Structures are given as structure tokens and as C-alpha cells.
Amino acid sequence: MSQYKEIANYLVSAEEERREVPKVTVSLKPDLTVEEAYLVQQEIVNRKLSEGRRIVGPKMGLTSFAKMKQMGIEEPIYGYVFDYMLIENGGKVRLSDVIHPKVEAEVAFVMGEDLEGPGITGAQVLAKTEYVLPALEIIDSRYENFQFTLPDVIADNASTSRVVFGTSLKKPEQFELDLVGATLSINGEIKELGAGAAVLGHPAHSVAMLANMLARKGDKVRKGDVILTGGITAAVKLNFGDIVTGKFDGFGEVSFTVTD
């Protein structure tokens, strides 16, 4: 078995058994590089596909300038959302399904056509976008204390765990997406807020960057992909009983409840 596959199994077991594990860069491979981390992620994706899971779309992470500065990185990261991660708007996130979840408010893009990098820009993304919609993403690092290095989090499928998509789809030209305001409330109290520009200056830039990053491995953004562009708000820890509501200007609300 390749070492990448071994690391992939280590992380998938942690996810399936809902337990936090030491970082890969501590336990299995201290010299894991970013390129190798994406190979581990690919092993995880392959394994899930072989088990009959379906990809909903890629997602972007570490998309705020503040977070990038904090981690000392120049570009964000990506991972993949699978069908089993979807939760209905108004539905429940079960704590027994996850490890130490956090939530953030995001804008998602549904692609109307393929986008093949390199050299893709935000304007091209908007021209090929079928719809935009609001989302709440539940991230859940498989690592102890939600702490990791850049290669660790890439290998861990960018902490992807659950997603609640909103049910109001809009055409992208109806909005200035960088100025869409969003609030994230728990039990009626606003915890975090922001505007679309918090995502790499404009959520469409995030999709463009994704297409350009995927091009490096000969891949592309595909028609029908539903793409999470990254947090407009900072992530908030979830607790039992929380009623979580994201309000998005012009998009309505997305909500879920945290149960045991």
C-alpha cells in the first residue's frame, strides 16, 4: 500500500469513527508537502467514490486574507463535498456524526458550463455561473484540537464535513456578490458577520482560483458542480441544542439545528 493510501485510511477512519487524531505531520509523515497532501486527498476522494459516494462539487478553504496571512500562505486550498454530507435547509446536524464541528456562512456557485484554467478570472466565472445560493458549511477537522499545518488540512479534505444549502437560487447578475451582507446567529444572537468581499475580494475570485488550481492536475470545474467559495464569516463552534441561522442579503435564510 502506498504511503498516501495509508494516510488516507488514517484520516477516513478518524472521520468514520468520529475521533480526533494526531496530525499527519506528527504521527505519520513529518515532511508531508502540499503537493503530497493533495495526493493523499485524492486517495480519500477515490476511496469514497469507490464506495459509491458522489461528488457534489469542490469547495474552497482558507479564503480570507486574514486567515491566509495567519497561516503564512499565498493561495487558498480546496477539498470536495460529497452527497452524504448534505443536510436539508432547516434540518439537523447530529453531534454523534461529527467530532468538533464549526459553522461558517458562505455563498455557493452552481456552474452552467465547464471552466478550465489556467488564466480564469472572476468575470469568466460569473459568465458561466448558472445560479448562486447561500450556504452554511460545517467544517470538522479530524485533527486534535482543530489544529493543523497547511499540508495536514489539505490531506484532511480541507476539514469538509457537512453542508446546508439554502433553497433560494439567484442569477449572479442580480447581485454585487462582494457586497452581499451576511450574519451568522446562534440561538438568535449574532455571532459573526461580514460581506462577500471577505472571500478573496469577491466570491467569484474564489471559483476562478479553484479552476486555476485544478488545472495544475489536469482537472477543471465542471458544469453542474456546486462550489462552496469560502467563509464570509469566521467559523463558530457548534454545541448541542444550537439553532443556527445564516441571513444573506437578498437570499433569505439558511438554518439548521444541532442535535445529539
Added chain:
Amino acid sequence: MTSKIEEFARNLAEAESTRVGIVPLTSIDSELTLKEAYYVQLENIKKKVEQGQKIVGKKIGLTSLAMQNLLGVDEPDYGHLLDSMVVENGGLISTDKVLQPKVEAEIAFILKKELRGPNLTALDVLQATEYIVPALEIVDSRVKDWKIKLADTVADNASSGFYVLGGKPVKVEDANLELIGMAFYKNGELVNTGVGAAALGNPANCVAWLANKLSEFDIPLRAGEVILSGALSAAVEARAGDTFTARFAHIGQVSVHF
């Protein structure tokens, strides 16, 4: 007590005209009450009005939980806007007119009806509002190094400096104030984002708070006044050469140069 208020008012007025920050008033008199601090503010405003300046509106400060936590308070404060504080959209502020300026992006309300507290709500505010526009507020402290406690900033006219209105006038029914998004740029680079809800959950809540608070001093908000409702994101330091722009959903943008 009156002499203390007059003396503190003189200290602040002198700091403003000489551009030399003073030690916090609360370090001279740790007992300085909020009420007294407001009377210090009113004393200086009265003098400026006697000298021919005109009150054109009010501003609300400390509207974010972050700022309230920083100063250890649980309510906002307010100051007076004078005609001498107005800067045109895209205009220039000379750094020798300020001590230690910071810039904040806000939503401004222009009133068409008088608002006289107490017991007013956001709904009263919305009904009394002619339109809203985007604003930049240049806050400045006459207290050295911004070492302010609540009473210090209140006495200092809530650290008011200048303000700029921009964008286009929009009726309150044409935007959801709570969710108006804002992106704030310094020299073309994004520094932070915000949304209307950052100001006490809704900027109209801030104006209602102000109208109710002012009823303690028997002061109404008047038709035609400009009300700066409170910052939607953290204040950013300004130096000579800097340009600030805030872009808002629905209501346009506003900028200023130093």
C-alpha cells in the same frame, strides 16, 4: 462642579486647537461621571455654536459589541456633528487638522421628522427617515494615544473629527438595513468587511437609542439632521497619503484622502 466642567471643556478645546493630546480627564478625576462628561461635551458645543458654527447632526459611537467590550461598557455614546466637520465625497483632509485620525464606514440617516424620546423604536426611526447614504467617519481623540475611558470620549464629543457622505440617497424601504454589506479599502486594498447588523443588530436601533438617550438632556433629533449610526467594522488608522473607500450594497460608495 461647574468650574470643573468648564476647566475640562477648556482643556479639550485647547487640545483640539493646538493638536496636542491631553492626559485622560479620568486620570485627573477618576470620579468623573458620564453625566458630567456629557456636560463637558455640551459646554464645548455651546461655545462653538456661539462662535458661529452650526449643529448639523449627531453621531453614535461604541455601537459594536467589540468596542463596548474594549471600553468595558454596555451602551453606546454620542457626539455632535458641526458644519465644520463636513468633507465632500472624494475630498481631502489635511493631516495637520487632526491628531491621530482613524476612519470608519457607517450608514448615515437623514431625518425628515423630529424624533423626541423616550420610548422610541427602530420603527419610529424608519418612519422619520428621509433617506440613508453611505458615510465615512473620521474619528480623532484629543486624548493622547487614544487612552480613553467612556467618560473621556464622551467629554471629547465622542471622539468626533470629520465626516463624509457619499453614494446615492436611498429610501429605507428599498434596502434591508440589517443586511447591507460593506467592503472597506485602504489604498485599494481590502481591510475589512461589515454588514448593517454590526451596529446594535440594525443601524435603526442605534438611532432609536440616541433619540431616547437625548431625551435625558431634553434634546430632540431634528428634521434635516444627519445621524451617523455607528461603525460597521473596526476603525483603521489614517496617515498622510492614504485613501479610504467604503463600498456598500444598494447605497453606493464614499471615499476620502489624507
